[in-house]
Amino acid sequence: MHKDTEDIDLGHRSLACGRRNDALKLWLAWREKGDEGWEIMVDRFMDMAEYLEGLAKDHPRLEMMSERFYANVCFRYNPEPGNENPEGVNLNDVNARIRKTLI
Numbered sequence: 001m002h003k004d005t006e007d008i009d010l011g012h013r014s015l016a017c018g019r020r021n022d023a024l025k026l027w028l029a030w031r032e033k034g035d036e037g038w039e040i041m042v043d044r045f046m047d048m049a050e051y052l053e054g055l056a057k058d059h060p061r062l063e064m065m066s067e068r069f070y071a072n073v074c075f076r077y078n079p080e081p082g083n084e085n086p087e088g089v090n091l092n093d094v095n096a097r098i099r100k101t102l103i
Helices: 003-008 019-058 091-102
Strands: 062-066 075-078
Touching: 019 062, 075 091
Parallel strands: none
Antiparallel strands: 062 075
């Protein structure tokens, strides 16, 4: 979907990208933060995701694309509230441009 970011995705060029290495990084981070540190961090991210979901649901020009799952909030901008397919507007293109601008 996001072919325009292939040049900044280093995952396929890195030896450190793999399940074994990811597990090692997780283990090292867990040793550093401890159980309590991870609990605080996860709770904070869940609170932020819930807050963002509320903002997206309340904003007239944002629409949820699916229900929030864990800390993942999937929404998009819609320039014409209440109209899922405004005439002559490709919402995928609009949102891809917004994403590119943010990056």
